[in-house]
Every structure is written in C-alpha cells, then in structure tokens.
Amino acid sequence: MLAEKYAQEIQAILEKYPPEERRAAVMPLIYLAQREKMYVNREDMAEIGAILGISATEVASIVGFYSLYYDQPKGKYHIQVCTDLPCALRGAERFLQELCKRLNIQPGETTADGLITVEPVMCLAACDKAPMFQVQSGAGLQYFEQQTVESALALIEQLRADAARRFKSPLERGREGHGS
Amino acid sequence: MAHNGYVLLRHREIPDLDNLEVYRQQDGFKAFEKVVTKMQPGEVTEVVKASGLRGRGGAGFPTGVKWSFMDNKNWPHYVVANADESEPGTFKDREIMEGNPYQFLEGVAICAYAVQAKAAYVYLRGEFWELAARLDRHIAAMEAAGLMGDKLFGTAYSLRIFTHLGAGAYICGEETALLESIEGKLGQPRLRPPFPPAYGLFGKPTVVNNVETLTNLPLIIERGAEWYRSIGTEKSPGVKVFSLSGCVIKPGNYELPLGSTFRQLIFEHGGGIPEGHAIKAIMAAGASSSLIVANEQALDTPMDYESVPNLGAQLGSASVIVIDDTVSIPWLINKTMHFFRHESCGKCTPCREGTFWMSHITERMARQTAVSGAPAPEDVKLLYDVASQVRNKCLCALGEFSIEAVMSGIERFQNDFEVAAGEPQTATGD
Numbered sequence: 001m002l003a004e005k006y007a008q009e010i011q012a013i014l015e016k017y018p019p020e021e022r023r024a025a026v027m028p029l030i031y032l033a034q035r036e037k038m039y040v041n042r043e044d045m046a047e048i049g050a051i052l053g054i055s056a057t058e059v060a061s062i063v064g065f066y067s068l069y070y071d072q073p074k075g076k077y078h079i080q081v082c083t084d085l086p087c088a089l090r091g092a093e094r095f096l097q098e099l100c101k102r103l104n105i106q107p108g109e110t111t112a113d114g115l116i117t118v119e120p121v122m123c124l125a126a127c128d129k130a131p132m133f134q135v136q137s138g139a140g141l142q143y144f145e146q147q148t149v150e151s152a153l154a155l156i157e158q159l160r161a162d163a164a165r166r167f168k169s170p171l172e173r174g175r176e177g178h179g180s
Numbered sequence: 181m182a183h184n185g186y187v188l189l190r191h192r193e194i195p196d197l198d199n200l201e202v203y204r205q206q207d208g209f210k211a212f213e214k215v216v217t218k219m220q221p222g223e224v225t226e227v228v229k230a231s232g233l234r235g236r237g238g239a240g241f242p243t244g245v246k247w248s249f250m251d252n253k254n255w256p257h258y259v260v261a262n263a264d265e266s267e268p269g270t271f272k273d274r275e276i277m278e279g280n281p282y283q284f285l286e287g288v289a290i291c292a293y294a295v296q297a298k299a300a301y302v303y304l305r306g307e308f309w310e311l312a313a314r315l316d317r318h319i320a321a322m323e324a325a326g327l328m329g330d331k332l333f334g335t336a337y338s339l340r341i342f343t344h345l346g347a348g349a350y351i352c353g354e355e356t357a358l359l360e361s362i363e364g365k366l367g368q369p370r371l372r373p374p375f376p377p378a379y380g381l382f383g384k385p386t387v388v389n390n391v392e393t394l395t396n397l398p399l400i401i402e403r404g405a406e407w408y409r410s411i412g413t414e415k416s417p418g419v420k421v422f423s424l425s426g427c428v429i430k431p432g433n434y435e436l437p438l439g440s441t442f443r444q445l446i447f448e449h450g451g452g453i454p455e456g457h458a459i460k461a462i463m464a465a466g467a468s469s470s471l472i473v474a475n476e477q478a479l480d481t482p483m484d485y486e487s488v489p490n491l492g493a494q495l496g497s498a499s500v501i502v503i504d505d506t507v508s509i510p511w512l513i514n515k516t517m518h519f520f521r522h523e524s525c526g527k528c529t530p531c532r533e534g535t536f537w538m539s540h541i542t543e544r545m546a547r548q549t550a551v552s553g554a555p556a557p558e559d560v561k562l563l564y565d566v567a568s569q570v571r572n573k574c575l576c577a578l579g580e581f582s583i584e585a586v587m588s589g590i591e592r593f594q595n596d597f598e599v600a601a602g603e604p605q606t607a608t609g610d
Binding site for chain 1: 305307342515519
C-alpha cells in the first residue's frame, strides 16, 4: 500500500496544491507508485484514485496519456535515445542502430537479462549535445550527453554490475553528487 | 546595441551562481526586495510594460500587457512558469535553470508580486526530473534565508513556489494544456477565450510566462526599463538566448541582442557549416518552423519578432536548426511529421487524423526518395492537399506547426521533390 509506505511523501505532495484541488496531485503520486517497479498496476491506480477522490479509470487515463508512465513492466533501466531532427542531423539514428546491434536487440526491445530497454524518444532539449540519451529507472531520470557507442556500452556494464550487486545505481549516485 | 556582459546566461561569467550566497553577493534578490518593500504591484507591471519585454516562449506577446489582463475581481491569482521546453531544437531554459536558477526564481517571485499571487508553480517537463529536484533544493534554501514564505521583508506579502513535473507530452508546453496537466487532467488545450488571465489554473486568473521571460525581470527592475530598451531593436528590445543546433560546427546557446542576424549567429558564433558543406535551409523556431531558404538576404535578416516574418517564417522560441546541402527535405519533413504525429494530443480531429495520415505519406515519400531520388508526384500533391486542410482548424497551434515545414518545404524546395536524373540523395546529415 502506497499510503503506508510513503505516508510522509504523500502528505508533502498533497500540501503543494489547494486542499479543494486534490486531483492535482495525481501526476506526482503516479511517479511515486512507479518508483520501485517502474510501472503502475491496477491496485496502484485504484489506491491513487481513492486518495484523490477520483476513479481508477481516471488515473488510468493519465497513465495512458503521458509517455513517462508505464502500465506494463519493462527493463529495469530504459535507455531512451533522442532521434528527433536536431539530434538526427548529428548522427543520433546511426548511434541508436549501432548501440542496439551491439546489445543484440532491436530498438524498443529489452536485453535478454531483462535489465536494459533501448528505444528512440522525442526531443529531450539537449540538441547541441547529440548523440544523447536519458536513462529512466524507478529512482529517477538522468541525461547522458555527447555519447559514443563505447561510452554507452560502458555505462550499461556499470548499470548491470550495480543491479547485480544491489548497490546504488550510477543514477542514484549521480543525483547525490549534485549539490545545490 | 549596447550589450555588456550576459543578462541571462550570467553563470558563464560568474562561477557557482547556482549557490544562493554567490547569487546574493551579485545583488541577487535586491530587485525582489525592492518591489515588495518599495513598489506598488501596478508599478512593477508598468516598468515591465515600459521595458518592452516580449514573451520568449514563442508567441512574443508583450509581458507587461499580459499581466495587466489579470482579473482583479477573482482571487486568488496564480503564476505559472512554463519550463516544459519540448520544442525540438530548444534547450535554453534548461541551461538557465541549471546555471542561473536563482535569477529565474527571483523573476517568478517578481511576477507573482506584480499580480499579487501567493502561489506560483514551475511546470517542468518530466525529463527534467533531476533539475526539478535541484530547484526544490534552491527553493528550500530561499525559504531558509527568508526570501520565500510568509511576511516577506517585514511586509504582509507571502509567497510560495512549487515545482510540478510533467510526464512526457509536448502539448503541455501549450499554456492551457499545461494548466490542465497541473490540475491532474489530460494535457489537452482549452477553448480560448477565456484566456488564462481571466480563467487559468483551478479556474483562477493566472499568468503563464516562459522561463527565459521571467529570468529577464530581476535586471529590468534593478537597471530600469530604459536600460533594457537600449539592447535589441525598437519593437523587440532586449537579449534572446538562441539555441543553435543541426549542421553547424559549434552548436549551443548564444545570448545575443534581438536583431542580430542569422549570419552572425550561424557563422560568427556557430563557426559555420562542417566539412565545407553549404547551408541550405534554416528553421528558426525548431521543428515548428517554416523552412527558410538560406540565401544571402535571409542570412542578413535580423532575428527579431518583426523581421523573420518577412521571410515567411516566425522567430518563435529562437531555436535555430541549421540544414546543410546533404539533407533531403522529404527526409526532413518525415522527421518533423513523425514528431507531431506522436505529440498530437488527439483532441482536435484535423490535427489527430491529419498528422497520422501525413506521417504515412511522408514515410512513403522518404522511402521513395532514398530509392529513386524523389517521392512520387501524386504523393507530394496529396500531402500538400492534406496539410492545407489542417490549417486554421484546431484549438491550439500544434496542428498548425505540424504543416509549416511540410508546406514551405514543398513550396520552396521543389528540386528536392522532383527526380534528379537518377541520383539518390543522402537520407540524412549523418
């Protein structure tokens, strides 16, 4: 149950919006539900609906509309390579094809160990640093810019090693590294 | 064009400007303190009007005028910073928020005071997840320093700023779709009027301003409207961050006075076209642009809100994508159409169905071009026909944007759509 697991965080999220506009908290609550398993299931949607006073179907419609929410399990790490026009002009399509080839998958597929999904994605606002991709996991989202196939493969090896050791992923470590 | 030092990208000159202490040493939050303690809200709006600042998100609407439309009979008021930055080719707001976050947040605060909002939301695209976490820490630092919260600077004025993360939808950059998204609904545009200053977030009067627009405010208050007007052109005062990408040696953000020419941006600052290729086309407003034929006259055109339309295009958010002579236009419009098909929110039939069918045609055309050098003439005609039927038929600009490159490409680059003596064109700039 989300309400027990994340009681404080749910409270902090609800406080961001006027009390009579609880529904506004639906997007952050879906992110919360996605944190551990990288997707939301029917039970999560029903519970979020109950917290906010809307139906599970309405929560499902939000999950379906936005591309960073998932209602099906995928790889633990989503590597999303921007192949929109500005990046494509700087070699992003070739980068994606080559990376997938080296991982023995097609774009959109997940590696045999179930850890890494590689797919093309729409513009990520990093057009001057192509080829680039984001890595999404339950822990969050991080950008990797000015990449080569070799640097991407090295990162993937690191993600795999960390997943095996159950240490913090480079994503989590990277986030802690940013002081404000 | 007096322009000494950066106005927006000041972190490039001042190290650690994302540290609150450093920002305050640079007179940070003096402007916010000044407006709260010494100015009436209406006076702030008048200064911004006098500065001639225009919205930097794309539409170029005068910022102070927008604020003056706020309905003062309906409360509370809200301010929303549009940090959705999703136009292919645009990456300026991200740099501002990463490098110079407090100037942006101070701008949000000044705007909020001017319209007497007690709550402001920063709507960031979901991919800016890390950035949102950093902004949250910056906001907490402001609260700890007494720059945010209740009874600011010993007055009755209180303000809180909250971040809200989107989740991957280009359409949420459209201001009414953005408001729907904060409200926890599908990000789909509203019928307008009423506009947000009358009926905005939670049905209350709301100012929605772009990140870059807001980041101008502290220095406008500090240095005055006259100073701001001394930069740029008469109708487009101030500086603009131009995001330069595509076939260019030094892509990146360039802060220049409005009215700088395409030639200055692309060749002086951007270093020109790589590998000795020639420039072929310019998209001045990202993927939503008409294609500008990059001839001498175009290159010497000032990049401001009134001059770019003379080229049959718009300045928009000033995301300048450079296209060189290796790029085939049928390939390019297939790229942009694929984007708009993916991002159409599905509310209006001409956009939803139009982008779907147009992307089918452009896909076929790109394949034909790769094989035989040009698309089938009947497909070119069909595409143009479908595109012209999308025009002026949708609630928001997305449908409109989807056909800009298509129609201008077919009209202005006819050679790319005709068989060129059996010579297949390179598919991409790779």
